[in-house]
Amino acid sequence: MTAVATPTPALLARREASPALTRPLSALATLSRRRFSLSAHTPREVLVPLLTPILFADVIAPALAKTMGTFGGLDYLSYVAIGTVGLLVPLSCILGGIAMIVDRQSGAQRDLLAAPIPRSTLVLGNLSVAVVISTLQVVALIGAALARGATFDTSISGVLWFVFATVSLAVAMHAVAETLASRIPKQEEYVGVGPAVALVPWFFAGSFFRISAMPAGLTAFAKVLPVTHALAVMRYAMVDRKAAGLRDIWGMSNPTVMAALSMLVVVAFAAVMLTVSMRVFAKASSS
Numbered sequence: 001m002t003a004v005a006t007p008t009p010a011l012l013a014r015r016e017a018s019p020a021l022t023r024p025l026s027a028l029a030t031l032s033r034r035r036f037s038l039s040a041h042t043p044r045e046v047l048v049p050l051l052t053p054i055l056f057a058d059v060i061a062p063a064l065a066k067t068m069g070t071f072g073g074l075d076y077l078s079y080v081a082i083g084t085v086g087l088l089v090p091l092s093c094i095l096g097g098i099a100m101i102v103d104r105q106s107g108a109q110r111d112l113l114a115a116p117i118p119r120s121t122l123v124l125g126n127l128s129v130a131v132v133i134s135t136l137q138v139v140a141l142i143g144a145a146l147a148r149g150a151t152f153d154t155s156i157s158g159v160l161w162f163v164f165a166t167v168s169l170a171v172a173m174h175a176v177a178e179t180l181a182s183r184i185p186k187q188e189e190y191v192g193v194g195p196a197v198a199l200v201p202w203f204f205a206g207s208f209f210r211i212s213a214m215p216a217g218l219t220a221f222a223k224v225l226p227v228t229h230a231l232a233v234m235r236y237a238m239v240d241r242k243a244a245g246l247r248d249i250w251g252m253s254n255p256t257v258m259a260a261l262s263m264l265v266v267v268a269f270a271a272v273m274l275t276v277s278m279r280v281f282a283k284a285s286s287s
Contacts, residue, residue: 053084053085053087053088053091053137053141054084054140054141054144056080056083056084056087058144058145058147058148060080061076061077061080061081061084061145061148062077062148062149064076064080064208073242074239074240074244075150075151075239077145077148077149077150078145078150078151078152078238078239079235079239079240080207080208081141081142081145081150082152082231082234082235082238082239083205083206083207083208083231083235084141084207085138085141085166085231085234086169086202086205086207086227086230086231086234087198087199087202087207088134088137088138088141089134089137089138089166089169089170089173090169090173090197090198090199090201090202090227091195091198091199092130092133092134092137093130093134093170093173093174093176093177093198094173094176094177094180094194094195094197094198095194095195096126096129096130096133096174096177097177097178097180097181097190097194098181098187098190098191098194100126100177100178100181100182101181101184101185101186101187101190102187104181119278119281119282119285120278120281120282122281123178123274123277123278123281126174126178127171127174127175127178127274130170130174130177131167131170131171131174134166134170135166135167135170138166151239152238152239153237153238153239153241157237158237158238158241159237160237161233161234161236161237161259161263162233162234162237162238164233164263165230165233165234165237165263165266166230166234168230168263168266168267168270169226169227169230169266169270171270171274172226172266172269172270172273172274173198174277175270175273175274175276175277176197176273176277177194178277178280178281179273179276179277179280179281180193180194180197182277182280182281182283182284182285183280183284201225201226201227201228202227204218204221204222204225204228205222205225205227205228205231206222206228206231206232206245206248207231210244210245210248211223211228211245211248211249212248219248223249226265226266226269226270228249229249229262229263229265229266230262230266231245232245232246232248232249232258232259232262233246233259233262233263233266236255236258236259237259241255242255243255243258243259246258246259246262249262250262
């Protein structure tokens with residue numbers, strides 16, 4: 001009797017993998033399209049994370065602005081509108097981790113892991129979609145704030161600082177979400193942990209007031225949070241050209257140097273967390 005070897009699903013996946021998946025850039029584009037179709041195939045999945053930040057920017061902030069008027073020489077509505085970006089981006093990225101858990105449990109992740117591509121490519125594919133969605137949501141938030149009367153500096157340098165800070169924060173927070181999703185086995189557990197990771201730092205990051213207004217211990221704690229540095233750069237770029245927020249962190253006189261230092265903190269955190277997320281994902285998918 002002749003034994004007939006039956007190919008395993010993993011072997012079939014390797015044989016039938018699209019040639020595009022064997023090329024890194026094509027693989028990344030394919031995985032990004034797949035993740036986008038899963039994460040944003042209905043408007044609800046893009047718009048729901050916008051609700052709370054828009055509530056802050058368009059309802060709570062205008063009410064507070066009427067009470068406070070100017071805030072250290074700044075329009076308080078504009079000040080809080082930028083602060084809500086520090087809520088929107090982390091919240092959007094963290095909630096995206098739920099889809100990654102679903103994909104691992106009942107989606108096609110197992111088949112994708114059998115394809116002849118580095119496993120880090122799956123992380124980068126998820127990351128690219130998270131950055132795009134976060135960017136679109138921030139644009140919508142800024143538009144809503146403008147409609148309520150906020151004013152922003154739209155100089156080229158200011159916009160570039162703002163975009164760089166926003167994208168860096170999105171990369172960092174998606175990497176955190178990827179790490180949590182790889183370590184937490186069930187959606188229910190993730191839902192309990194994830195939002196706290198996005199929300200708690202935001203309250204200490206000077207979202208509604210300068211961090212120097214807090215007790216000394218909390219001010220020192222705020223200075224080590226990447227979201228504090230990201231918000232300080234965003235405000236310097238769009239509403240606070242005197243860089244009061246950056247001075248609260250660094251105590252220096254040169255705004256450009258302080259902005260560069262804060263960007264270095266955010267980029268370094270993003271790079272570290274992205275590296276960690278790739279290693280944790282590779283380890284989790286191998287077990």
